[in-house]
Amino acid sequence: xxxxxxxxxxxxxxxxxxxxxxxHRHPETGWLEMRTSAVIAGILTELGYEVLTGSNVLDGEARxxxxxxxxxxxxxxxxxxxxxxxxTYLTEEMEAGYTGVIGILRCGPxxxxxxxxxxxxxxxxxDESSGHRPAREGFAxxxxxxxxxxxxxxxxxxxxxxxxxxxxxxxxxxxxxxxIFQPAEEGVRGARAIVSxxxxxxxxxxxxxxxxxxxxxxxxx
Numbered sequence: 001x002x003x004x005x006x007x008x009x010x011x012x013x014x015x016x017x018x019x020x021x022x023x024h025r026h027p028e029t030g031w032l033e034m035r036t037s038a039v040i041a042g043i044l045t046e047l048g049y050e051v052l053t054g055s056n057v058l059d060g061e062a063r064x065x066x067x068x069x070x071x072x073x074x075x076x077x078x079x080x081x082x083x084x085x086x087x088t089y090l091t092e093e094m095e096a097g098y099t100g101v102i103g104i105l106r107c108g109p110x111x112x113x114x115x116x117x118x119x120x121x122x123x124x125x126x127d128e129s130s131g132h133r134p135a136r137e138g139f140a141x142x143x144x145x146x147x148x149x150x151x152x153x154x155x156x157x158x159x160x161x162x163x164x165x166x167x168x169x170x171x172x173x174x175x176x177x178x179x180i181f182q183p184a185e186e187g188v189r190g191a192r193a194i195v196s197x198x199x200x201x202x203x204x205x206x207x208x209x210x211x212x213x214x215x216x217x218x219x220x221x
Contacts, residue, residue, distance in 0.1 A: 078143075
């Protein structure tokens with residue numbers, strides 16, 4: 001199985017890079033990750049996962065630091081009118097700030113493992129100089145004053161890659177895997193609403209991720 005996983009990881013590498021760059025071009029801050037959630041939901045659905053979105057992911061009353069209704073409407077209009085948005089999986093609840101997605105893979109009896117990937121961007125102005133690779137190669141932020149400055153575009157792309165790999169070896173797995181794509185990580189706002197909804201109540205093992213480019217030479221893709 002490990003050889004199969006390694007081969008699959010190599011197979012999806014370029015696709016994962018393309019996803020990460022697409023997400024980098026379309027950054028969304030906490031509770032505004034509407035397009036991001038639609039992209040994730042679409043990929044997981046097409047892979048064959050059980051997919052939860054909207055109020056099935058979040059306890060609405062437990063969301064912290066929710067933007068105003070006007071800000072939510074403004075962003076929904078932006079992604080509908082100006083961005084290449086997969087409207088098939090964009091829901092009214094996402095547009096109301098119920099962002100984030102959970103993909104569930106059930107593989108019979110066994111432990112429940114949750115893998116968490118955060119999806120939000122930061123209110124940071126991206127460098128537009130030629131020395132900045134996204135600007136130089138055409139995948140810099142399309143949202144002025146917002147960018148993926150903390151690697152959550154990479155986290156999301158990794159999570160979707162993991163989803164592909166796990167589905168490819170599903171028949172060799174036991175137990176249940178929950179892939180949690182968490183909104184509003186910045187400012188410590190998003191996890192509470194997922195926990196309050198009960199998604200971790202049956203989890204035996206939980207793992208989070210974070211890119212750490214300073215531990216090795218940076219080879220940003």
